[in-house]
Amino acid sequence: MLNRPDAVDWLAHKKDPSAHHRADFQTTGGSGKTKTVQADVDQPDLLGTALVRLIHAHSDWAPNGLQLLTVKIDTGESSTYSVTFQIRTDPTDASPVTVATVATAASLEAETSVLTNDIVAVGSYVYATLPATDVNKLGLEVNFDII
Numbered sequence: 001m002l003n004r005p006d007a008v009d010w011l012a013h014k015k016d017p018s019a020h021h022r023a024d025f026q027t028t029g030g031s032g033k034t035k036t037v038q039a040d041v042d043q044p045d046l047l048g049t050a051l052v053r054l055i056h057a058h059s060d061w062a063p064n065g066l067q068l069l070t071v072k073i074d075t076g077e078s079s080t081y082s083v084t085f086q087i088r089t090d091p092t093d094a095s096p097v098t099v100a101t102v103a104t105a106a107s108l109e110a111e112t113s114v115l116t117n118d119i120v121a122v123g124s125y126v127y128a129t130l131p132a133t134d135v136n137k138l139g140l141e142v143n144f145d146i147i
Helices: 011-016
Strands: 025-027 036-040 050-056 066-079 082-087 097-103 107-112 123-131 139-145
Touching: 036 050, 036 123, 050 139, 066 082, 066 097, 082 139, 097 107, 123 139
Parallel strands: none
Antiparallel strands: 025 036, 036 139, 050 123, 066 107, 066 139, 082 097, 082 123
């Protein structure tokens, strides 16, 4: 088997499917390169309007914060669906800062690198706000650099 640090450890996954595995937080190059966080949401419309926490910029691994590069959604089916990505100072932040709203338009996926307020301070969070629109699955992706 190839030594691929970005691959899912299938034995560990079978033992605990909800565990955090290496593929959930992967490096697309060496140290200091772009990082990716991905999340899958099954039947997001059943959640109603919901928040999904994607990143907590913890001082242990992001001592100067993060710079968001791109955000992407993938519905796996032709749809019109939008997700708003936000920066929150804490999980109950009543005044989050919008980074971008990404929307499909009768398509499977949409991505943007046109971000506003793209710096995530140490201790802050990146959330995705989901609508109650009917889709069967949703993929979320955030690409970022550690500053």
